[in-house]
Structures are given as C-alpha cells and as structure tokens.
Amino acid sequence: ENVLTQSPGALSLSPGERVTLSCRASQSVWSNYLAWYQQKPGQAPRLLISGASNRATGIPDRFSGSGSGTDFTLTISRLEPEDFAVYFCQQYGSSPYTFGQGTRLEIK
Amino acid sequence: QLQLQESGPGLVKPSETLSLICAVSGGSVSGSPYWWGWVRRPPGKGLEWIGIIHYTGDTYYNPSLKSRVTMSVDTSRNQFSLKLSSVTAADTSVYYCTKAVGVTASSLIDYWGRGTLVTVSS
Numbered sequence: 001e002n003v004l005t006q007s008p009g010a011l012s013l014s015p016g017e018r019v020t021l022s023c024r025a026s027q028s029v030w031s032n033y034l035a036w037y038q039q040k041p042g043q044a045p046r047l048l049i050s051g052a053s054n055r056a057t058g059i060p061d062r063f064s065g066s067g068s069g070t071d072f073t074l075t076i077s078r079l080e081p082e083d084f085a086v087y088f089c090q091q092y093g094s095s096p097y098t099f100g101q102g103t104r105l106e107i108k
Numbered sequence: 109q110l111q112l113q114e115s116g117p118g119l120v121k122p123s124e125t126l127s128l129i130c131a132v133s134g135g136s137v138s139g140s141p142y143w144w145g146w147v148r149r150p151p152g153k154g155l156e157w158i159g160i161i162h163y164t165g166d167t168y169y170n171p172s173l174k175s176r177v178t179m180s181v182d183t184s185r186n187q188f189s190l191k192l193s194s195v196t197a198a199d200t201s202v203y204y205c206t207k208a209v210g211v212t213a214s215s216l217i218d219y220w221g222r223g224t225l226v227t228v229s230s
Contacts, residue, residue: 033214044112044204044220056218088155092214096170099147099155 002027002091006100012108015079021103023089025070030093036065036074039102040085048087049074081107110135112205112221120199120228126192130205130221137186138163143208143215144181144188148201149223156201160208160215161188168213195228202226 003026013019023034029052036049047056049065052072062077076083088102116128130144137144145160159169161179169177178191192199202223208215 030214033216035216037217037220042222044222046220047216047218050216050218090155090157090217092208092210092216095168095213096172097157097214099157101154 001096002029002094002098004089004091004098004100006087006089006103008103009101010104010106012106013079014108015081017079019076019079019105021074021087021105023067023072023074023100025072025091027094028069029072029091032068033091033093034065034067034072035090035092036063037088037090038083038085039088045088079105110207110219112207112219114203114205114221114224116224116226118225118227120195120226121230122196122228123194126190126195126199126226126228128190128203128205128224128226129187130189131185131187132207133186135207136183137181137188138183141209141211141215143210143213144179145206145208145217146179146190147204147206147217147220149204150198150201158190158192158203160206160213197228200226200228 032052034052037045039045053065089100111133143160146158161167176193181188204223205221206217207219208217
C-alpha cells in the first residue's frame with residue numbers, strides 16, 4: 001500500500017504567519033489523486049483540497065495545495081485563528097486509499 | 109447541506125459483530141456518482157480506509173479487512189451500514205461514515221460524519 005508520511009507532526013505558530021505542511025508518499029500517487037482535510041475537535045473532517053491543488057467549494061484562497069508524484073504540500077498563506085486544527089492528507093488513486101498521520105497546528 | 113450521522117452500539121464484545129448505521133440527510137444515497145463508505149481511527153493511530161459501496165451494490169473493501177467486512181445500502185431509509193465480524197480489541201476505533209464522489213473506486217471523500225467511538229471489550 002501507499003504509505004503517506006506527513007511532516008511536521010505538530011507546529012506552533014501565531015496568527016498571520018505562513019505555514020507549509022508536507023505529505024510524502026512511498027509510491028507515486030496515481031493521477032495526483034491527493035486530498036487534504038482539516039479536522040477540529042469534535043467536528044467532522046472538512047475537505048480542503050482535491051487533486052493535489054484544487055480548492056473545494058467555499059474554501060478560502062489562503063489555502064493552497066501543490067505537488068505531484070510523491071511530494072505534496074498544503075500552504076496556508078496567512079493563518080487565521082480558526083485555522084488551528086489537525087490537517088491530514090489522503091491518496092485516493094490506488095486501493096487501499098491511505099491517509100497520513102496528520103499535522104497538528106497549534107496557536108503559539 | 110449534506111449531513112451524515114453514525115449510530116450504533118458503543119460497546120461490542122470480542123468475537124461478536126460490530127454493526128453501525130449512517131443516516132444521510134440533505135441528499136440521496138441513490139445519487140450518482142456517489143459512493144458511501146467508512147473510515148476508522150484507532151486510539152492514538154492514523155486513519156484507516158475500510159471501504160465504499162455504491163447504491164447499486166458495487167463494493168470495494170480494504171484487503172486487510174475484506175474477509176470480515178460487509179456494507180449495504182438501504183435506499184428506502186436513505187442510510188447505509190457497516191458490519192465487521194469477529195472483532196477484537198484491535199477494532200476499537202472512532203468510526204466515520206463518508207460520502208465520496210467519483211466514477212470509479214478512486215473517489216474523493218467530500219463529506220464525513222462526526223464519528224462514533226466503538227470499544228471492543230468483554
């Protein structure tokens with residue numbers, strides 16, 4: 001299976017800062033079918049990015065995704081207070097569809 | 109706005125069958141190209157994809173769980189379900205129901221439920 005490794009595991013930043021999260025796959029992700037999700041405590045995960053770089057409906061443009069093959073990134077250009085959450089990636093190109101272990105973004 | 113709500117026993121005994129239902133509101137399970145599925149997160153571990161089902165009955169399961177998993181769709185009640193047999197403590201997890209969109213099994217999860225904790229213990 002395609003193992004996804006996210007880094008860093010956790011990050012402490014201040015509102016207004018820029019952050020880049022990494023998701024690295026052990027094998028090339030077919031058709032760059034890589035998604036990013038945000039999850040806050042007690043809430044359902046929310047889709048942010050699909051196809052490595054396509055923002056989902058209603059997602060602010062401060063969120064952007066990039067990458068191809070085995071290396072992908074999620075960038076938040078300017079952190080807002082509501083952005084502090086857990087972010088995880090998922091590849092949906094080849095079964096079994098696997099997830100990264102997540103990056104926890106905390107307020108400094 | 110589509111909403112998914114998981115329900116089922118929070119405690120299951122070892123060797124028994126775990127059964128969960130996901131009620132869908134704000135949309136139809138008969139829609140296409142929609143797939144309905146399940147993902148779980150064991151305590152302290154990462155997410156694991158369990159499988160997906162189309163309302164026509166097509167299913168794709170994680171090979172690691174395939175021998176124990178059964179999914180079904182009830183169009184009359186607008187819900188779908190998961191059964192996992194012969195459970196052990198390793199099956200203790202938060203179980204999420206999901207909706208995915210795509211023409212093949214390589215479908216994108218665009219909605220999740222909030223999840224329900226199922227503990228396997230005697």
